[in-house]
Amino acid sequence: MTENTVSLNKVRIDKWLWAARFFKTRSLAKQAIEGGKVHVDGQRVKASKDLTIGLVLQIRQGYDEREVVVTALSEQRRGAPEAALLYQETPASLERRELSAQQRKLAGALEPLSDGRPTKKQRRQIHQFKQSWD
Numbered sequence: 553m554t555e556n557t558v559s560l561n562k563v564r565i566d567k568w569l570w571a572a573r574f575f576k577t578r579s580l581a582k583q584a585i586e587g588g589k590v591h592v593d594g595q596r597v598k599a600s601k602d603l604t605i606g607l608v609l610q611i612r613q614g615y616d617e618r619e620v621v622v623t624a625l626s627e628q629r630r631g632a633p634e635a636a637l638l639y640q641e642t643p644a645s646l647e648r649r650e651l652s653a654q655q656r657k658l659a660g661a662l663e664p665l666s667d668g669r670p671t672k673k674q675r676r677q678i679h680q681f682k683q684s685w686d
């Protein structure tokens with residue numbers, strides 16, 4: 553880790569989420585926190601909440617919900633490999649996300665594929681079919 557990540561003992565949660573690359577900007581992180589998508593130890597928090605090492609975060613992004621343990625603190629956004637060292641996702645969270653992704657994939661496979669709007673020829677055939685039933 554860099555000297556900046558080691559010397560800190562408190563960091564605002566919105567800065568940490570941005571530095572850990574969960575959100576592209578701090579304002580998006582703040583919106584997620586205010587929207588109740590981020591919980592610390594099961595409790596809703598404000599964007600100004602100070603994080604310390606060892607806290608458990610529940611982060612909901614789209615369909616995915618992650619549960620991570622804070623392992624390091626940083627106020628600076630760095631590359632993805634360094635950002636991944638700031639947290640450790642729990643094994644139960646990984647398993648839930650994989651199962652959820654697999655279910656979404658299977659559900660999508662069951663839906664019929666559509667080519668969009670019918671062509672002029674297909675519309676004529678639809679009209680002929682409907683008229684034959686009248």
